[in-house]
Amino acid sequence: MSNAHLPLGTENEFIARHIGPRDADIATMLALTGHDSLDSLTASVIPESIKGTSVLDLPAGQGEADALAAIKAIAAKNQQFRNHIGQGYYPCHTPAPILRNLLENPAWYTAYTPYQPEISQGRLESLLNFQTLIGDLTGMQIANASLLDEATAAAEAMTFCKRLSKNKAPAFFVSRHCHPQTLDVLRTRAEPLGIEVVIGDEAALEDFSGYFGVLLQYPASTGEIGDYRALVQRAHAAGALVAVAADLLALTLLTPPGEFGADVVLGSAQRFGVPLGFGGPHAAFFATRDAFKRDMPGRLVGISIDRHGKPALRLAMQTREQHIRREKATSNICTAQVLLANIASMYAIYHGPRGLSGIARRVHRLTSILAQGLKQLGHTVEQQHFFDTLSVVTANPVDEIHAAANARSINLRVLDELRVGLSLDETCDQASVEALWAVFAGPGRSLPDFAALAAATGDCLPPELLRETPFLQHQVFNRYHSETELMRYLRKLADKDLALDRSMIPLGSCTMKLNAASEMIPITWPEFGSLHPFAPAEQAQGYLELTGELEAMLCAATGYDSVSLQPNAGSQGEYAGLLAIRGYHASRGESQRDICLIPSSAHGTNPATAQMAGMRVVVVTCDARGNVDVDDLRRKAEEHRERLAALMITYPSTHGVFEERIREICAITHDNGGQVYIDGANMNAMVGLCAPGRFGGDVSHLNLHKTFCIPHGGGGPGVGPIGVKSHLAPFLPGHGHMQRKAGAVSAAPFGSASILPITWMYIRMMGGEGLKRASQLAILSANYIARRLEEHYPVLYTGENGLVAHECILDLRPLKDSSGISVDDVAKRLIDYGFHAPTMSFPVAGTLMVEPTESESKEELDRFCDAMIAIREEIRAAENGELDRDDNPLKNAPHTAAELVGEWTHPYSRELAVYPTASLIDGKYWPPVGRVDNVYGDRNLACACAPMSAYQEA
Numbered sequence: 001m002s003n004a005h006l007p008l009g010t011e012n013e014f015i016a017r018h019i020g021p022r023d024a025d026i027a028t029m030l031a032l033t034g035h036d037s038l039d040s041l042t043a044s045v046i047p048e049s050i051k052g053t054s055v056l057d058l059p060a061g062q063g064e065a066d067a068l069a070a071i072k073a074i075a076a077k078n079q080q081f082r083n084h085i086g087q088g089y090y091p092c093h094t095p096a097p098i099l100r101n102l103l104e105n106p107a108w109y110t111a112y113t114p115y116q117p118e119i120s121q122g123r124l125e126s127l128l129n130f131q132t133l134i135g136d137l138t139g140m141q142i143a144n145a146s147l148l149d150e151a152t153a154a155a156e157a158m159t160f161c162k163r164l165s166k167n168k169a170p171a172f173f174v175s176r177h178c179h180p181q182t183l184d185v186l187r188t189r190a191e192p193l194g195i196e197v198v199i200g201d202e203a204a205l206e207d208f209s210g211y212f213g214v215l216l217q218y219p220a221s222t223g224e225i226g227d228y229r230a231l232v233q234r235a236h237a238a239g240a241l242v243a244v245a246a247d248l249l250a251l252t253l254l255t256p257p258g259e260f261g262a263d264v265v266l267g268s269a270q271r272f273g274v275p276l277g278f279g280g281p282h283a284a285f286f287a288t289r290d291a292f293k294r295d296m297p298g299r300l301v302g303i304s305i306d307r308h309g310k311p312a313l314r315l316a317m318q319t320r321e322q323h324i325r326r327e328k329a330t331s332n333i334c335t336a337q338v339l340l341a342n343i344a345s346m347y348a349i350y351h352g353p354r355g356l357s358g359i360a361r362r363v364h365r366l367t368s369i370l371a372q373g374l375k376q377l378g379h380t381v382e383q384q385h386f387f388d389t390l391s392v393v394t395a396n397p398v399d400e401i402h403a404a405a406n407a408r409s410i411n412l413r414v415l416d417e418l419r420v421g422l423s424l425d426e427t428c429d430q431a432s433v434e435a436l437w438a439v440f441a442g443p444g445r446s447l448p449d450f451a452a453l454a455a456a457t458g459d460c461l462p463p464e465l466l467r468e469t470p471f472l473q474h475q476v477f478n479r480y481h482s483e484t485e486l487m488r489y490l491r492k493l494a495d496k497d498l499a500l501d502r503s504m505i506p507l508g509s510c511t512m513k514l515n516a517a518s519e520m521i522p523i524t525w526p527e528f529g530s531l532h533p534f535a536p537a538e539q540a541q542g543y544l545e546l547t548g549e550l551e552a553m554l555c556a557a558t559g560y561d562s563v564s565l566q567p568n569a570g571s572q573g574e575y576a577g578l579l580a581i582r583g584y585h586a587s588r589g590e591s592q593r594d595i596c597l598i599p600s601s602a603h604g605t606n607p608a609t610a611q612m613a614g615m616r617v618v619v620v621t622c623d624a625r626g627n628v629d630v631d632d633l634r635r636k637a638e639e640h641r642e643r644l645a646a647l648m649i650t651y652p653s654t655h656g657v658f659e660e661r662i663r664e665i666c667a668i669t670h671d672n673g674g675q676v677y678i679d680g681a682n683m684n685a686m687v688g689l690c691a692p693g694r695f696g697g698d699v700s701h702l703n704l705h706k707t708f709c710i711p712h713g714g715g716g717p718g719v720g721p722i723g724v725k726s727h728l729a730p731f732l733p734g735h736g737h738m739q740r741k742a743g744a745v746s747a748a749p750f751g752s753a754s755i756l757p758i759t760w761m762y763i764r765m766m767g768g769e770g771l772k773r774a775s776q777l778a779i780l781s782a783n784y785i786a787r788r789l790e791e792h793y794p795v796l797y798t799g800e801n802g803l804v805a806h807e808c809i810l811d812l813r814p815l816k817d818s819s820g821i822s823v824d825d826v827a828k829r830l831i832d833y834g835f836h837a838p839t840m841s842f843p844v845a846g847t848l849m850v851e852p853t854e855s856e857s858k859e860e861l862d863r864f865c866d867a868m869i870a871i872r873e874e875i876r877a878a879e880n881g882e883l884d885r886d887d888n889p890l891k892n893a894p895h896t897a898a899e900l901v902g903e904w905t906h907p908y909s910r911e912l913a914v915y916p917t918a919s920l921i922d923g924k925y926w927p928p929v930g931r932v933d934n935v936y937g938d939r940n941l942a943c944a945c946a947p948m949s950a951y952q953e954a
């Protein structure tokens with residue numbers, strides 16, 4: 001035997017690792033669809049009119065080791081300075097057990113949004129802890145389970161105040177002491193709604209009668225701690241509501257805004273253990289009064305009971321708010337920041353109330369000592385009272401200070417020609433203070449004596465605003481302080497949940513595919529984690545290279561000319577896209593164009609977003625096949641031709657079909673003066689096969705947390721970049737720290753920058769061929785499932801060729817009449833079989849939408865189909881009376897371990913209840929609670945940790 005033919009280079013195994021089915025499986029699956037090759041299948045699926053529009057011009061994929069080496073080299077171009085910029089972003093320590101057991105743990109990061117409460121009790125508990133943490137620290141009655149960032153949370157607060165305020169004036173007063181990025185996003189968000197944002201000094205404001213609301217920052221962006229007690233009273237007297245953007249760490253020492261009358265408290269939880277990451281992702285928080293809870297944006301976890309009367313958590317009332325209220329929804333937020341909220345809540349749990357105030361005290365002491373030293377060095381510290389942030393009128397020119405800082409690898413905040421800003425944080429110590437003194441001292445001057453100053457310096461918190469109310473008294477914040485205990489708590493919660501690390505999550509429209517370890521590894525490298533979003537550009541060369549390359553990759557995948565990575569969720573991409581359309585029309589003197597056509601089948605974020613962008617929604621009907629009714633579209637487009645702004649359409653359709661007439665649909669819109677927004681949530685069916693930018697789209701958002709492998713995180717983070725044709729490029733979001741200054745939609749220039757390496761790695765490893773193959777396999781798997789299940793459940797929509805795209809809708813409505821079994825019962829019964837339910841009742845009530853993705857092996861697809869078929873047999877047994885119509889395993893699903901012990905009163909066996917197939921004996925998922933009662937929870941709304949005694953008694 002000779003070795004002559006052994007390969008020498010490293011092979012790219014990644015494509016085959018990402019894709020579930022093996023070659024032999026693919027042949028079997030193809031046979032079931034009646035095709036002999038992937039190309040033949042896709043040729044039948046993709047409509048003739050859009051074939052060949054893909055221009056996926058990307059190099060061949062690279063193996064995992066090579067791609068990791070390449071991204072390491074890019075990361076190395078980022079410079080890690082010591083950041084004292086502050087402005088809402090602070091270095092912090094991510095406790096190692098949280099880093100390893102939560103942030104880097106697929107049991108946490110691959111979970112889906114907890115719409116199915118029975119398989120989500122772990123992350124729901126963690127989010128309830130987050131809500132409790134926020135409620136306690138802000139002094140408010142109710143807090144949501146996270147928003148996208150502080151600036152967008154402030155924008156949500158603005159519209160929230162507008163809805164609820166008794167004062168109907170059109171203006172919103174915003175303190176000039178708010179963070180500049182917050183002001184920018186507020187300006188963007190106010191304009192289309194006709195809200196006037198008045199930025200000024202609240203101290204000089206006497207009369208509030210002209211404002212429906214007020215936004216303050218506490219402590220101020222530059223450090224001062226204002227006493228807002230009298231001001232809030234005056235605002236309330238004029239009928240205005242008061243929102244306060246607050247710093248969580250400061251609130252451990254300061255009177256919480258809830259105690260001086262704030263109506264909303266919002267901010268960022270970043271410094272509770274989440275890396276800077278060049279701006280995100282971080283969890284924002286939003287807290288308010290109990291009376292306003294039904295108007296709160298975002299998701300809210302509440303306590304309810306299960307079928308057995310035991311406490312059980314679930315998302316409360318607003319869960320699917322946009323889907324129900326559409327253009328009347330209070331907000332378009334869908335994906336939020338669950339993973340980051342969980343990190344923040346675990347950080348608080350690990351440190352406990354004493355640990356947190358200890359950290360805050362230390363940061364404040366260091367800042368006080370720093371201030372004294374700066375004064376000794378001849379500089380003027382502007383604040384009398386502060387927490388961790390100072391603005392300093394420098395004795396020598398500010399340029400010299402910044403240059404000296406730069407020479408020591410320190411970043412200070414650039415304020416103006418006379419002042420610099422600086423903030424301290426939990427990673428600071430004596431050495432950091434002395435390094436700052438050295439920067440301010442200039443060459444040759446001796447530094448203040450730290451020990452002497454420490455002995456002589458008292459606190460600089462305002463005595464009348466010291467916090468007196470205790471916080472985090474709940475047991476959960478007082479018992480997991482050893483690493484062993486925390487590790488086990490994290491494990492215990494993760495074990496309650498069903499994430500991708502256990503089984504497939506066949507969610508139509510949500511694309512739960514592999515989040516490969518090699519894609520995930522770079523995100524926790526300090527080269528990406530430790531950069532401040534407002535650090536000078538030359539320190540972020542690695543990020544700029546990465547984002548530049550990623551933009552080009554996404555242009556190649558979509559056929560668009562430019563991409564903005566700033567939107568930090570799909571909903572925000574939709575918003576940025578509609579604003580680009582709005583800006584384009586205005587630039588042509590057609591700002592009257594404000595009608596947005598949206599098919600009735602659209603995702604709820606579409607109409608909610610159109611409303612936020614100041615557009616009026618006109619609904620277009622769908623035909624019996626689930627396609628856009630082109631005649632209705634034409635009629636409405638022509639009727640509104642003078643005012644038509646846009647069509648928002650999802651492609652392939654939300655019904656999982658490649659509509660044949662998409663080009664015509666786009667042309668009708670264009671002919672009547674509108675722009676075409678193609679919602680790219682279904683891009684997983686298209687990459688490498690067809691490109692929205694080439695068949696009529698003017699703009700699309702992509703969900704990088706769907707198609708491009710960013711994990712769902714249990715409900716966020718996400719990234720929702722938009723691609724646009726060149727005529728819309730001038731209207732992409734800008735940012736105060738980018739060339740184009742106006743129109744920011746996120747707090748940070750690149751939104752959730754630190755998770756962009758995931759998508760870069762995915763595309764780099766797959767290459768053009770691999771991405772195309774992934775789309776083909778996604779289509780094959782969906783058609784395979786449709787074929788296997790169609791004789792058991794009707795597949796609701798197919799294309800004219802009888803094929804579906806990358807997902808299929810199973811119609812369960814007929815079963816309701818014949819057996820009494822609902823789509824809910826089937827979804828819950830799937831839990832007994834170890835599966836997460838498919839998407840329920842979207843886009844059609846009473847149906848399940850299944851999207852398998854390319855990453856699931858044939859074995860897993862078969863396991864799912866077998867479960868669905870077995871469930872169909874159970875339904876049949878209910879239909880023909882073999883199973884009781886009311887007391888059967890479907891109606892009672894899911895079954896918990898606890899209900900197996902003691903008396904068993906059901907007419908079916910325990911075996912059928914929990915081991916309906918023998919294969920489950922080898923690895924069974926046990927739901928921790930029985931079916932959750934939603935109505936009870938909404939009637940008895942409780943959204944913070946109950947005292948532990950409540951759980952023990954129940």
Ligand SMILES: *Cc1c(COP(=O)(O)O)cnc(C)c1O
Binds near residue numbers: 334509606654679
């Ligand atoms: C997921 C989805 C969205 C919203 O994206 P988020 O990132 O959750 O804001 C919009 N449209 C469709 C069709 C989707 O599936």
